[in-house]
Amino acid sequence: MRVTDTAGLSHHAAAPPPDPVLLASIIDLNARYASVVDDGPLDAWPDFFLEECIYRIQPRENFDRGLPLATLAFESRGMLKDRVYGVQETLFHDPYYQRHIVSVPRILSASDDGIRCVTNYVVVRTRRNELSSVYNAGRYLDWIVATSDGLKFRERIAVFDSELIPNSLIYPI
Amino acid sequence: MRVTDTAGLSHHAAAPPPDPVLLASIIDLNARYASVVDDGPLDAWPDFFLEECIYRIQPRENFDRGLPLATLAFESRGMLKDRVYGVQETLFHDPYYQRHIVSVPRILSASDDGIRCVTNYVVVRTRRNELSSVYNAGRYLDWIVATSDGLKFRERIAVFDSELIPNSLIYPI
Amino acid sequence: MRVTDTAGLSHHAAAPPPDPVLLASIIDLNARYASVVDDGPLDAWPDFFLEECIYRIQPRENFDRGLPLATLAFESRGMLKDRVYGVQETLFHDPYYQRHIVSVPRILSASDDGIRCVTNYVVVRTRRNELSSVYNAGRYLDWIVATSDGLKFRERIAVFDSELIPNSLIYPI
Amino acid sequence: MNAPDCLPATTETKRVEFTRNSRIPTWVYTDPDVYQREMERLFYRNHWCYVGLEAEIPQLGDFKRTRLGERSVIMVRDAQGEVHVVENRCAHRGVAFCREDFGNREKFVCPYHQWQYDLAGNLKGVPFRNGVKAVVDGVVCTQGGMPADFDPKQHGLTQLKVARRGGVVFASFDHGVEPLEQFLGDPVLPWFDRVFGGRELRILGYSRQRIPANWKLMQENIKDPYHPGLLHSWFVTFGLWRADQKARMVMDAHHRHACMISRRNEGGAGAVTQGVTSFKARMQLHDTRLLDVVPEGWWNGPTVVMITLFPNLVIQQQVNSLSTRHLQPVGPGAFDYVWTHFGFADDTPEMTTRRLRQANLFGPAGFVSADDGEVIEMAQHSFAANAGFSTLAELDGTAVRDTEHMVTETLIRGMYEYWREVMTP
């Protein structure tokens, strides 16, 4: 099963509230992730994922209409490393700062199979000598698993509302 | 007593830090709420509230000056359902995505009477074929009660800074 | 030791997840701080700090290049009080609302010496009769200590991406 | 080489002529020069513009900052209770010194060099006007200061002409403007007085929208009795406004102002709902308090009266909901729409609650009014890309006249008749 949407889920579970320890772990994971993609080192980014993983940045219109195209779609930690190399060595671009504001996570389920959660985010972009602006807003659809090396993403899909991308998207979301 | 303002409250309580379980519940409530108003199903929105409830979206200038007018002011779950019907069937509008970024909550008090908290938020709007932009920033003044069906809002007042609304406001904040 | 950067830290600690109680305290501290700088009373702001403290708002370019200049740099609670007086009495400026959206915190370490953490934030500004916009995005580098009066900042440095300030910066970040 | 290699000699599409009131070319809504001329001729000269309600500044010294056209002005009550309207622009170096929307002052002080004005806008203080004393070479002398012939009377704040009626304040940069009553005109005055009959008002609060459309599109919208029963589901379904109601369309002699007057009926299905997709036969409110209408004595029959005062005001009475709506242009492609909801000082608490509940129908999120801002923005989208298009306003023919029904675009034609007259060089 993949995290695809929240349809069919109970939004008003009389279910017990989330386990504070679990919530703290996820908050911590999201905070570390944001720190690495915003402030580096970018080389540390692939290590947030399992070797076999899905990382995708997908416009909401494709997601909603069931169209498979993503802005970026990677299927292994190797591909993530290829992206890091691309960002650092081969992609010519106007440098910019990005700043992730990650909202509170919504844990959908937690079982032996892993944790599924959905988290809203917004990324603010600042180019040199320009004002900051909203760059990319959306939600993470995550499938997280516990490993001996801490929590890792088996799957992180950033479905973004900001379909009309302000020119380019270089760094990971 | 209504949640009206934080005046008179201690901002530097030597009081014990918030109970992690309580905090986790509120974070979970806010995350579920944001998910529903941003990604649907909108029909699930009224169920976040008690049957008898207050939901208001109010410009900060009216709030600060003690003027009662709100952008929307509902007094029952029925009215919320009427709004849902309006959004779905009767209000003609340019469709847009909204994305709530809910900040960390500040719990003011928790007693038998319920939980009072204040939480900053910002909503990013994305219209088709336009760039994303800041749409509505403000704070939630919440009065939350525990029910057999989980936490519910007895009162949620969104006091917003963004008094000059970019044309219209259709979906719940 | 000062919090300066996260270089050299493990981003993928097999370390145990953060203590939920500690996390809750920091979330609470950040939420109370944001509430005070956004909604007042501003007089309560200096009390978030130790008498001997560092508070700095620094453009990221200076921080990254090791240049000491900050937009504001204070070294004592007294200086913070002088700022409060300045904001309230001596600084002529167009009034504006500010709204802090504080992301989830990343706790770097917690020991007898205090807690070090890094937290992303964005501040939205709304001037009278203007649309809201992204004003200041960045990260807090915090050094927090426990006192008999609750958690206090020994050091809070707001390193901001939004180097090109939209005219002026009056209220604390 | 010849010129063409440098630049097009002419704009491409010939500008569509504006020769019929019922065919309005898009440049009327988009051209910056036309807009500039509107500011001069419709806002700053020869017209009264709305600035606010006296109830907004009840105390001596109370002020409200607002905009008249694009210019920032302050409505203020002086120590004698007199209401003044002055421009928010220091006569020295032009600083728009007042930075709050509401407040209370004894005088105005510009921060830059502390020039001081009384509440009527007269210059009362200039720091170091007479220079400073200094000892130069052992001799006391005066240094600097304003010239001896400096005349403070020439350097006050711009003072606008002010007229008040029934608690409503109008102002004009043009001191030669005709009297307010004559400006409003005999056919419109009674409808104005019906709402502002002298009872004390109670301010309920404000709503503000920035609508990305030309300001005249909102004037058209409130001069358009054709749309409410078609666009607004609530109006047609609950019988608040629909084509089978008794209605009257009234204009002043210049056709610039108008009143749309109607009386609610029972709603429900009928000839005028056939094929109307916005009619929702089965719509029922979960909580009927949203539409708990209670007639008020002063209505004298009509349940809805919408008054458009040219150029910058709409006065709304929609059953128990009352508001002024202030149009503040922001270039040709946008305007701010500021709603002041009010009731009367002698309203019962129940009536106040009722007005506030019905306010859910209006404003930027209103069950009814949110639509209006949206559709006119969508019209502006078209205009911006279509230099060759004209809109059509020929419902009920091409003439301009009062009517006893609402299947007409006569009020729109009336406004453009007047506009063409005033805007023609």
Add this chain to the structure above:
Amino acid sequence: MNAPDCLPATTETKRVEFTRNSRIPTWVYTDPDVYQREMERLFYRNHWCYVGLEAEIPQLGDFKRTRLGERSVIMVRDAQGEVHVVENRCAHRGVAFCREDFGNREKFVCPYHQWQYDLAGNLKGVPFRNGVKAVVDGVVCTQGGMPADFDPKQHGLTQLKVARRGGVVFASFDHGVEPLEQFLGDPVLPWFDRVFGGRELRILGYSRQRIPANWKLMQENIKDPYHPGLLHSWFVTFGLWRADQKARMVMDAHHRHACMISRRNEGGAGAVTQGVTSFKARMQLHDTRLLDVVPEGWWNGPTVVMITLFPNLVIQQQVNSLSTRHLQPVGPGAFDYVWTHFGFADDTPEMTTRRLRQANLFGPAGFVSADDGEVIEMAQHSFAANAGFSTLAELDGTAVRDTEHMVTETLIRGMYEYWREVMTP
């Protein structure tokens, strides 16, 4: 006083003349009047513009909203399967009524007053066209409505001329435009047909970018075979496009359209990588699936064919990745670049996966294409501040002709030869 005290009499820097195809002045990219003329002459008159693929609207009633130049249009399949393109602008008061990018309709209804149009754009319904019945003084009469001579045929949506070829839909506001095949021209047609040979297409999804640069800079970019082997590390390093490959540059007779045709080689170091900083001798993919190229039969040799159709389309075949790229200008300084990635209905799942993997090279984040948007924005930055500058396009001389190599700027010169011809008064 004399004029100078009021305003500069002339603009300062003499506008650089545009007399050589190889020296393009900056005003060509920045001047609003030039841009307006481009809309008229290049987009709305005499040219076919891309609007979409038939596969985007497979069902009866399916529509897609898009832009042709700056005007909003709807491509729709009617109940008979016919494809229409109509302007998204109500004939009444101009509302751009369609607010979704995709959907399905039986007819179009404008929300403002519910005028109704069939899918071909014909006006089919006007509420209260014949007024409403009322009883006035005891007599039944008709009130309001449209004039007796109102002719719905004169008030439909703007209908565009439509041409389809191989599942690609083109439209023109100009019904006198030449036939599509003639417009594309003999040299280009076979390359068009190579991709769109009649096989059913499968839409994979969309990417959208707003690029803050003049739209022609992107046309230049895809008519510039010089840059890919220099700017794009992946192209030069992996041999996807570099100067030592067999290549052909083909234009139509007007030199407005072009095809850049090339065949992949092995990559690696060579004469054409010396001193090229973007060549990464040691670059190796951690996961080679990103470039798992499998030749397809219909390629007939070339591995890359990039077609630019003037004014608003790029057709991309880069090994297994296929897309149309639609240019939608937003003023002289920006355009939206909309990518529709597609495959064929009979692709194997493996081929679909391959196309999607290779899509990582393209679009706003693509390993290759992200660069292109960035560099042309950086050119626009220069142009905005430099009225006196001209760009240089003299690689391979100053003539315009097809070539059998890629060390040339002939296609850019060809486009400006045509542009100067059409844009000259």
Add this chain to the structure above:
Amino acid sequence: MNAPDCLPATTETKRVEFTRNSRIPTWVYTDPDVYQREMERLFYRNHWCYVGLEAEIPQLGDFKRTRLGERSVIMVRDAQGEVHVVENRCAHRGVAFCREDFGNREKFVCPYHQWQYDLAGNLKGVPFRNGVKAVVDGVVCTQGGMPADFDPKQHGLTQLKVARRGGVVFASFDHGVEPLEQFLGDPVLPWFDRVFGGRELRILGYSRQRIPANWKLMQENIKDPYHPGLLHSWFVTFGLWRADQKARMVMDAHHRHACMISRRNEGGAGAVTQGVTSFKARMQLHDTRLLDVVPEGWWNGPTVVMITLFPNLVIQQQVNSLSTRHLQPVGPGAFDYVWTHFGFADDTPEMTTRRLRQANLFGPAGFVSADDGEVIEMAQHSFAANAGFSTLAELDGTAVRDTEHMVTETLIRGMYEYWREVMTP
């Protein structure tokens, strides 16, 4: 029909004439054509503009990107230690190739097609300039490349004339500009040299603001000795700048540059604080380290010297705080204000700390300087809506002359005297 139905024939309000230096019409601050002429005549021709400090590029190969007017330029130190200023615009297709504010390079490489330039801006490399070798029909031939007569000397980066004095770097697009010393003028030079007397500088860091006001308003602000003792509470209260101090106003012969020179006094109440609302009799610092002033030998008396060099530089010495402030216009309605705080290489650690503490008074959040950006924005607000207004600068009369006091607007009048001269056709 006649023209009026189409468009206003003229703009409405007659443009106010600019005939007196002391009455400045609003179009001087808002008109895009006037602004364009300013760029040409004041920034790109005949004037020296500030680009930076040598201490910002201490190492060989160090560069700093900045703006001169609206054009992007690079100040760079070559391998011989020579400082060059070149335009950041590739001669090929115009790309503003340099994307970082600071860095170190051996040469400049444009990413688009890898044209290479040395640090003086000379074109040194053009990939495939001589084409590529290919075998066509069995014959080796050369394909493409630049024409035989291509002259790299004609296609370098724009090289600006450079002048350095005391570690400050100025540049001009105009190679015929007068020598820097002559440009600064005898009265100003000693004040310039007082700060930049040859000691090595230490860069403390940067502050950047975008101020939504015309750039000249900031020049006026620093030529206005009248405001500091009125607007800035700290100045009047702590005696840093107030009307009862010894002061001198000095201009160059053209009256374009100026120095405001003053000596601190004790502050406290006095004749010049009566009625001044910004004077805070009881204000005391909780932490006096914010104003721990220690006189420095090189001051030679004055505690504050503010130098305005026309058009784009302010040099600040406010007790122990030193900075250059660089004006970079962004259209008529905004400019970027870039502060470079510095000290001297031989400062003690205590002095560095002191300079940094006093920096809290300056920049976008400064206890003093935050006000300045705010008030000039509020003036620009007025100007945008008021075509018919002129500001007033008649303090101390209407003449232009140096003074020995600060109750004067002579420096502002001097600047506009010069401006009118240069800007008149």
